[in-house]
Amino acid sequence: MSLPMPLAAARIPPYFLNTDHRQRSLTQLRSKHTGLEQYIYLNGLKERDPNLFYEILLGNMLEIIPILYTPTVGDACSNYSHIWRRPEGLYVTIENKGHIRQVLRSWPTGAAARIAVVTDGSRILGLGDLGANGLPIAIGKLDLYIGGAGIKPTTTVPICLDLGTNTEKFINDPLYLGVRRKRPDTAEMDEFMNEFMEGMKEVFPQLLVQFEDFSTDNAFRYLEMFRNKYRCFNDDIQGTGSVVLSGFLNAARLASSAAGTPLHDQRILFFGAGSAGIGVAKQLTSFFTLLGMSEEEARSRIYTVDSKGLITADRKGLQEHKKYFARTDYQGPPLTSLIDIIDYVKPTALLGLSTIHKAFTEDVVRMMASFNTRPIIFPLSNPVSLCELDYTDAIHWTNGSVVFASGSPYKPHEFEGKVYEPGQGNNMYIFPGIGMGAILSKARHVTDSMVEQASIALAGSLSADETSSELIYPRLTRIRDISAQIALAVIRAAQKDNVDENSLFRNLSDDALLEYIKAKQWQPTNAHSLPRL
Numbered sequence: 001m002s003l004p005m006p007l008a009a010a011r012i013p014p015y016f017l018n019t020d021h022r023q024r025s026l027t028q029l030r031s032k033h034t035g036l037e038q039y040i041y042l043n044g045l046k047e048r049d050p051n052l053f054y055e056i057l058l059g060n061m062l063e064i065i066p067i068l069y070t071p072t073v074g075d076a077c078s079n080y081s082h083i084w085r086r087p088e089g090l091y092v093t094i095e096n097k098g099h100i101r102q103v104l105r106s107w108p109t110g111a112a113a114r115i116a117v118v119t120d121g122s123r124i125l126g127l128g129d130l131g132a133n134g135l136p137i138a139i140g141k142l143d144l145y146i147g148g149a150g151i152k153p154t155t156t157v158p159i160c161l162d163l164g165t166n167t168e169k170f171i172n173d174p175l176y177l178g179v180r181r182k183r184p185d186t187a188e189m190d191e192f193m194n195e196f197m198e199g200m201k202e203v204f205p206q207l208l209v210q211f212e213d214f215s216t217d218n219a220f221r222y223l224e225m226f227r228n229k230y231r232c233f234n235d236d237i238q239g240t241g242s243v244v245l246s247g248f249l250n251a252a253r254l255a256s257s258a259a260g261t262p263l264h265d266q267r268i269l270f271f272g273a274g275s276a277g278i279g280v281a282k283q284l285t286s287f288f289t290l291l292g293m294s295e296e297e298a299r300s301r302i303y304t305v306d307s308k309g310l311i312t313a314d315r316k317g318l319q320e321h322k323k324y325f326a327r328t329d330y331q332g333p334p335l336t337s338l339i340d341i342i343d344y345v346k347p348t349a350l351l352g353l354s355t356i357h358k359a360f361t362e363d364v365v366r367m368m369a370s371f372n373t374r375p376i377i378f379p380l381s382n383p384v385s386l387c388e389l390d391y392t393d394a395i396h397w398t399n400g401s402v403v404f405a406s407g408s409p410y411k412p413h414e415f416e417g418k419v420y421e422p423g424q425g426n427n428m429y430i431f432p433g434i435g436m437g438a439i440l441s442k443a444r445h446v447t448d449s450m451v452e453q454a455s456i457a458l459a460g461s462l463s464a465d466e467t468s469s470e471l472i473y474p475r476l477t478r479i480r481d482i483s484a485q486i487a488l489a490v491i492r493a494a495q496k497d498n499v500d501e502n503s504l505f506r507n508l509s510d511d512a513l514l515e516y517i518k519a520k521q522w523q524p525t526n527a528h529s530l531p532r533l
């Protein structure tokens with residue numbers, strides 16, 4: 001019921017418009033006792049007053065991003081069927097097969113859409129198969145596109161593909177919001193995915209698709225099936241590869257200035273050889289070949305470990321994605337303990353993408369520090385509850401010599417009178433800029449060099465202050481500027497690869513193009529919505 005204006009106005013408190021809405025909302029947010037309550041509050045605020053929500057996000061990145069994104073988004077996903085309030089994304093279910101286009105056409109902003117984050121909920125962060133509860137990860141990533149790169153909110157589409165779940169407890173939960181069935185076999189899923197991607201291209205012709213948190217085999221398979229056919233990329237393979245390469249380059253610079261180990265002498269041990277671990281390993285080796293190493297030399301720098309130990313080529317039944325980095329030079333009984341593997345490899349860098357909480361024990365960390373002046377240790381699994389190593393332990397066990405980046409945020413830590421700042425090696429630094437660059441250049445595909453150039457731009461974006469503070473990633477508060485620089489590098493790479501369809505940019509200087517990108521970044525207005533009457 002809508003009231004005549006004077007009566008309606010009488011229901012708004014008289015001084016409402018003269019008060020500080022940001023301060024009120026932040027006070028309300030901070031009064032919540034758990035991260036999940038804060039998540040629910042912020043999503044309610046986004047519904048009531050999107051401008052205010054994004055103003056608060058932009059003004060308080062360090063406080064808000066860990067709520068909308070990792071680690072708290074992990075709780076939101078795990079509990080989504082229980083905390084659900086209102087529709088906030090698009091569900092395409094296995095039962096829609098045969099008429100997926102009609103479902104896609106129901107999205108309110110239609111052809112205006114520019115970026116979709118699509119998950120099938122089968123591997124949400126390190127939390128496993130959450131089925132239809134996976135939607136908040138797509139929403140959180142899109143909030144980072146909006147906050148981090150300035151993508152217009154109305155052009156974003158969060159999508160959860162509900163193909164069922166193999167997690168019994170959800171199927172038995174009366175509140176579970178998804179289809180109650182087991183996941184389909186490969187043939188049925190491929191049919192579904194082919195119809196879905198064709199439908200997306202038809203209904204949203206200008207859309208970029210970001211695949212997110214698909215289980216490993218499907219993540220690799222759909223990337224290969226679709227990358228040359230549609231405008232798409234896989235965040236866990238390519239975004240993570242790109243962001244970790246950046247951090248690694250800056251970390252290796254710090255470590256080599258202390259110990260003199262040149263880049264081509266690095267030995268990198270991956271603990272975890274799934275979509276993220278192998279994605280990062282491929283990005284590193286591809287970069288090494290740019291430096292002039294042969295493919296064989298580059299590959300020889302990498303060691304991978306899975307749940308069975310060091311991956312060697314003689315192991316029976318090795319999954320396809322593990323074969324490329326399987327070692328052919330190790331002779332001996334299988335190496336299964338991380339300590340034994342480190343003792344054998346003597347890595348300069350240890351990267352965790354395993355989902356195993358605290359896998360980097362005191363012995364492991366001390367051993368890394370025993371033969372590296374500055375050991376590079378990146379425990380990258382998300383959320384924090386699955387991270388391989390806490391920051392405080394890393395500092396104490398290495399007497400502060402560690403070069404550290406984790407997937408989820410840690411606070412700075414004071415040790416023996418010095419304040420140490422951790423890095424956050426998370427693809428959130430990369431995908432907003434890749435998305436902005438791909439959208440603005442109207443790239444037909446996301447090429448390897450677009451991803452690689454994004455990484456190099458991020459690595460080179462440290463300010464003088466960040467460099468002198470020995471950071472390996474820029475401070476999150478600068479993410480809009482950083483995303484614009486990444487977008488510029490992505491557009492130039494798209495031009496070199498001839499996949500850009502917006503030829504206007506070819507005549508612009510880098511400075512002019514950077515200005516153009518910044519001018520395109522959406523800003524919240526301060527015209528706040530009146531309370532709904």
Ligand SMILES: NC(=O)C1=CN([C@@H]2O[C@H](COP(=O)(O)OP(=O)(O)OC[C@H]3O[C@@H](n4cnc5c(N)ncnc54)[C@H](OP(=O)(O)O)[C@@H]3O)[C@@H](O)[C@H]2O)C=CC1
Pocket residue numbers: 123124125126127215216235236240243271272273274275276277305306307308309352353354355356380381382383386406407408425426427428
């Ligand atoms: N920081 C960031 O930006 C990102 C972080 N991630 C995080 O990385 C983690 C892994 O993701 P993803 O690669 O997609 O997941 P996968 O499930 O594909 O891979 C996990 C890998 O860890 C291995 N593993 C499991 N248990 C052990 C163990 N006990 N010892 C050694 N290895 C083990 C698995 O071995 P096996 O193959 O034998 O099962 C597998 O190779 C997640 O927590 C995710 O949140 C992901 C993307 C980006």
Ligand SMILES: CC(=O)C(=O)O
Pocket residue numbers: 070124125126213235236381382407426427428
């Ligand atoms: C960060 C991310 O994409 C993941 O943990 O899956």
Ligand SMILES: [Mg+2]
Pocket residue numbers: 125212213235236
């Ligand atoms: Mg992910």
